[in-house]
Each structure stands twice: as structure tokens, then as C-alpha cells.
Amino acid sequence: MTMTQSEIYQELKKCVKCGACMAVCPIYRQTGREEMVARGKLNLIEIIHNNRELPEAWIEAVDHCLLCCSCEENCSKEVKITEVIAAARIHQTEIKGLNKVKKGAFALLKNRIFSIAKFVKLGSLVQWILWRRLPRHSGLVRRLPLPGIDENMVVPILPRRNLDDILKKRKINPQLPSLLFFPGCATRYLQPQMGLDLIFVLEQLGFNPIVPTEFNCCGMVTWGAGDAATNTQLKEGNLKVFNDNAQVKTVVTGCASCGHALKEYDNLPQECEILDISEFLFRHKEKLEQLVAGRNLTRKITYHDPCHLRKGQGITKEPRWLLKLIAGENFIEMRHPERCCGAGGTFGLTHKELSRKILKEKTDAADATGAEIVTSGCPGCLLQLTEGAVVADSSWQTEHPLSLLAELLRNS
Ligand code: SF4
Ligand code: SF4
Known part of the structure; x- marks a missing residue:
């Protein structure tokens, strides 16, 4: 997923400036600005890449991307646009560093002492001071004005017990065929019920889903933010879990972003297959x-x-x-x-x-x-x-x- 310099240039050269990406880019649809669409971004990246001076226009173009892959789906030249943009973000991080909020958040993803699990548990105790429950939807909105947070911003209700806590007392049936369940951070820490639902369905189908507590974040968020070092660390941790469980060939996830990230890992164990839950169910x-x-x-x-x-x-x-x-x-x-x-x-x-x-x-x-x-x-x-x-x-x-x-x- 992380490109070398020559791979980036190969991709940049594939673009024929046809503009087919314009019709589908959500950022371009809203802004109407050429430098916000894939063609414009690739153009800027090609001119500036490798420089240590990054003009504001370059930073803005690289920053204004959802990594939604819409342009890639519409690109007849199969330019790996999102990978090039992610590589440009890594380049930017190497020069300017990560902003403090992202740096702090990503530290939680890899820190075993003050981990994301502990952060969420702490948050679950104090969340009601600043946030109130939504009457019609699942989630919280702010009680009082908070800097940078508008009145409609929804945050999830933080649970006291995450998926790992809940599964500690789970009885498994080792006679059933096993598969690995990769829950992803949102399911594991914020919406454990979603994970329990997925486990329940797999058990009903006659499978034994194993949920190793050693799994890291899939790395999608760090890759998208240009934090290559954290991304590599997270991936290596997950690859170790896959290798430690190499007898289990199927890995299932209910998170589209996790599935996308995991399928892009180099060096997955032989015959290890990553499947979105909908793919897995379709096979059964x-x-x-x-x-x-x-x-x-x-x-x-x-x-x-x-x-x-x-x-x-x-x-x-x-x-x-x-x-x-x-x-x-x-x-x-x-x-x-x-x-x-x-x-x-x-x-x-x-x-x-x-x-x-x-x-x-x-x-x-x-x-x-x-x-x-x-x-x-x-x-x-x-x-x-x-x-x-x-x-x-x-x-x-x-x-x-x-x-x-x-x-x-x-x-x-
Ligand atoms: S659709 Fe592909 S080849 Fe055409 S301009 Fe966009 S990125 Fe370049
Ligand atoms: S990946 Fe970025 S450039 Fe491509 S369509 Fe999505 S927002 Fe636009």
C-alpha cells in the first residue's frame, strides 16, 4: 500500500488527462475546482513531488480528498489515484509532521499502556457531562457550546465494556469450523453490539468465529493521514496475529474500510483469505x-x-x-x-x-x-x-x- 518513488511516477505517467474522473468526484461536484479533482491533484503532485517546499495549493489539493476511490472506478487508465494521494500525504508528513490531534489519536492505536480501550472506558464515565443522548437516534450531541464542535455533530455513546470484555466469558464450540473475525476499532470499542450480532449470525451458520484480542487497528486511518510509520507498525502486528493463527484460512470483517485495508496487505499468510461478511454469507x-x-x-x-x-x-x-x-x-x-x-x-x-x-x-x-x-x-x-x-x-x-x-x- 505504500508506494516507492518510481511506482508513484509510473502511476502519474499513466494519466492521459481525459477528465473522466470529474464526473464522479464528490469534492469536485461541490467545489467545481480543477485542482480538487484527481486530474488536477495528479498534475500538482507530478510538478511538486520530491520538493521539500510544499506550496499551499499543493497541500490543499492533497488534503481535500476523501480517498473514496470514485475516480479510480471511472478511470480507464487504472491510475492508482488514492495510493498516489496517500503517498503525497506521507511526503507531506515527512516534511511538516502530523498535526497534534492526529498524532495523539494515532498514539492511542499503538500504545498498550494508555490504549484506545482505556481512553474509551474513561470517556464512557465522563461523556454525560458534555454530551446528551439524541432522542430519536443512537448517539450523542453536545450539551453546551464546545470549540470546533457544532450542535448537530453526532458522536457514538461510549460503552463501558468493549467487545473484548464482553467476549471474555464466551463459550466457544471448538468442534465447529473456525474462522477469524476482525472487528475493527469502531465495532470493538464503540459499537460492540455490532460485533456480537456478527458472531451470533456466524454461529447460527455453524461456524466458530475467533476474535483475537491482539488485533490492531487495520491501519486505514493512518495510511490515509500519511503516517507511514504507525501504519507499518499496526500492519505488522496484525500480520503476526494472522501468522499465529495460520491454520485458520478465512478472515471475516463487517467493516468495509477494514476489509479494504486488509486485502491490500503484502505478505498475508498463504491461502489466507479476507472476506467482507456479505461475501462470506453469499458463499453460504x-x-x-x-x-x-x-x-x-x-x-x-x-x-x-x-x-x-x-x-x-x-x-x-x-x-x-x-x-x-x-x-x-x-x-x-x-x-x-x-x-x-x-x-x-x-x-x-x-x-x-x-x-x-x-x-x-x-x-x-x-x-x-x-x-x-x-x-x-x-x-x-x-x-x-x-x-x-x-x-x-x-x-x-x-x-x-x-x-x-x-x-x-x-x-x-
Ligand atoms: S480519469 Fe484517470 S486518466 Fe483520466 S484524467 Fe482522471 S486520473 Fe487521469
Ligand atoms: S478519491 Fe479523492 S479525488 Fe478521487 S473521487 Fe474521491 S475525493 Fe475525488
């Missing part, structure tokens, strides 16, 4: 169809394609098959389900205004379906969509498709 469709046995959720459901699932991994039919299985005729497509929701890792936090404009297209599309639930296979997208519902005063809820499936199976 007969068994799952038997379990569901024609029952449907009665609420109207629509679906947002996570960029890292659709454009990063090419997965579109599997989640739709799953949602039709869960909801039948109550599954309705929204217009432009493929368009980015504007979350883009930390982009939604660092470029709030622009991110909200991109999000508005998505919430308008969701509103137009009349759906009661908006689903997506990415915890980051779900949080962004919840914020969109709050800003737009929409009544729909957000759910991972797996949680809906678990609900259906539990109620049978």
Missing part, C-alpha cells in the same frame, strides 16, 4: 436462506454502498442479495447509492462544512425512498449517516445489515 446462501425461511422484516430499508466496499473491493451484489433476503419487497434502492457519504475517515471531522454538503445529497436520496432504516456495511458511514439524519431532521434510523439479520434470526 443456501444455508442462510434456510435459516431465514421466507421471514422478512416489515420495515422499509434502503442501502448506501460504502466506498471501500463498492469501489475498494468491488462488492455490490452480495449486500443487495442479503437485504432482499432480510426485507424482501421492503428493500428499496436510493438514487445514487454509490455516491460517497462524505465521511472519508477523518475528513468528516476536519472538513465539516464540505463533508456536510456531500452528506446532504445522501440524506436527500435516503429521504426520497421513504425508508425507515438506512443500512450500510461500514461503521464510519453509519455514524456519518446518523449525523445526516439529525441535521436533516429525518426520522430514519441507521443499521448495519448484519444487525438486521441478527434481529430477524433472534426473533424466529
Whole structure:
């Protein structure tokens, strides 16, 4: 995932300046600025790359990208645009360093003493001082004015017990075929119920999901921020876990970004296969169809394609098959389900205004379906969509498709 200098130049030379990337770039759609689209960014990167002087226009162009892969999906020359932009961010970090907030946040991802787990537990004790529960949605908004945080910004309710804590007393059945479950940070620390839902579904299908507590963050966020050193450290930790469990060949995740990142790892153990949960379930469709046995959720459901699932991994039919299985005729497509929701890792936090404009297209599309639930296979997208519902005063809820499936199976 980290490119060498000559690989970067090879990619830059592949661009024929056709402009096909303009039609799909969410940043360009909002700003109308050439330097914000892939063609313009690549042009600037080609001129400036290798220099130690980075003009503001270069920094702005490299910074204004969701790494959503929309341009790559539309590029007939198959330029690895997001990898080039990530490499440019690494170059910028080497010269200017990381900003303090990202530096502090990434330290939590690799620090075993004051870890993200401890940070979240501490936060769960004090969160109610500054935040209040949303009446109609899952999440919190600020109680009082806070610097840099607007009144509609939604943060998740921090749980006292994370997924690792909850699973300590879990009884497993070693007779069943095992697979590794990579929960990702959002599921592990912020939304453990999503992880429990996924484990429940896998057990219903007759599998024994193993969830090693040694897993690190997948590294997507550090890669996107240009922190190559932390990214390498996180990846090496995960590769060690994969190698220590090399007898287990299948790794499943319910997070689109984690799946996209893990599939890009070099040196995965031989025959180790990373699968999004929708891919895995699709391979076991007969068994799952038997379990569901024609029952449907009665609420109207629509679906947002996570960029890292659709454009990063090419997965579109599997989640739709799953949602039709869960909801039948109550599954309705929204217009432009493929368009980015504007979350883009930390982009939604660092470029709030622009991110909200991109999000508005998505919430308008969701509103137009009349759906009661908006689903997506990415915890980051779900949080962004919840914020969109709050800003737009929409009544729909957000759910991972797996949680809906678990609900259906539990109620049978
Ligand atoms: S679509 Fe690809 S080849 Fe065409 S301008 Fe964009 S990056 Fe270059
Ligand atoms: S990755 Fe997304 S935001 Fe970045 S240039 Fe490509 S289309 Fe635009």
C-alpha cells in the first residue's frame, strides 16, 4: 500500500488527462475546482513531488480528498489515484509532521499502556457531562457550546465494556469450523453490539468465529493521514496475529474500510483469505436462506454502498442479495447509492462544512425512498449517516445489515 518513488511516477505517467474522473468526484461536484479533482491533484503532485517546499495549493489539493476511490472506478487508465494521494500525504508528513490531534489519536492505536480501550472506558464515565443522548437516534450531541464542535455533530455513546470484555466469558464450540473475525476499532470499542450480532449470525451458520484480542487497528486511518510509520507498525502486528493463527484460512470483517485495508496487505499468510461478511454469507446462501425461511422484516430499508466496499473491493451484489433476503419487497434502492457519504475517515471531522454538503445529497436520496432504516456495511458511514439524519431532521434510523439479520434470526 505504500508506494516507492518510481511506482508513484509510473502511476502519474499513466494519466492521459481525459477528465473522466470529474464526473464522479464528490469534492469536485461541490467545489467545481480543477485542482480538487484527481486530474488536477495528479498534475500538482507530478510538478511538486520530491520538493521539500510544499506550496499551499499543493497541500490543499492533497488534503481535500476523501480517498473514496470514485475516480479510480471511472478511470480507464487504472491510475492508482488514492495510493498516489496517500503517498503525497506521507511526503507531506515527512516534511511538516502530523498535526497534534492526529498524532495523539494515532498514539492511542499503538500504545498498550494508555490504549484506545482505556481512553474509551474513561470517556464512557465522563461523556454525560458534555454530551446528551439524541432522542430519536443512537448517539450523542453536545450539551453546551464546545470549540470546533457544532450542535448537530453526532458522536457514538461510549460503552463501558468493549467487545473484548464482553467476549471474555464466551463459550466457544471448538468442534465447529473456525474462522477469524476482525472487528475493527469502531465495532470493538464503540459499537460492540455490532460485533456480537456478527458472531451470533456466524454461529447460527455453524461456524466458530475467533476474535483475537491482539488485533490492531487495520491501519486505514493512518495510511490515509500519511503516517507511514504507525501504519507499518499496526500492519505488522496484525500480520503476526494472522501468522499465529495460520491454520485458520478465512478472515471475516463487517467493516468495509477494514476489509479494504486488509486485502491490500503484502505478505498475508498463504491461502489466507479476507472476506467482507456479505461475501462470506453469499458463499453460504443456501444455508442462510434456510435459516431465514421466507421471514422478512416489515420495515422499509434502503442501502448506501460504502466506498471501500463498492469501489475498494468491488462488492455490490452480495449486500443487495442479503437485504432482499432480510426485507424482501421492503428493500428499496436510493438514487445514487454509490455516491460517497462524505465521511472519508477523518475528513468528516476536519472538513465539516464540505463533508456536510456531500452528506446532504445522501440524506436527500435516503429521504426520497421513504425508508425507515438506512443500512450500510461500514461503521464510519453509519455514524456519518446518523449525523445526516439529525441535521436533516429525518426520522430514519441507521443499521448495519448484519444487525438486521441478527434481529430477524433472534426473533424466529
Ligand atoms: S480519469 Fe484517470 S486518466 Fe483520466 S484524467 Fe482522471 S486520473 Fe487521469
Ligand atoms: S478519491 Fe474521491 S475525493 Fe479523492 S479525488 Fe478521487 S473521487 Fe475525488
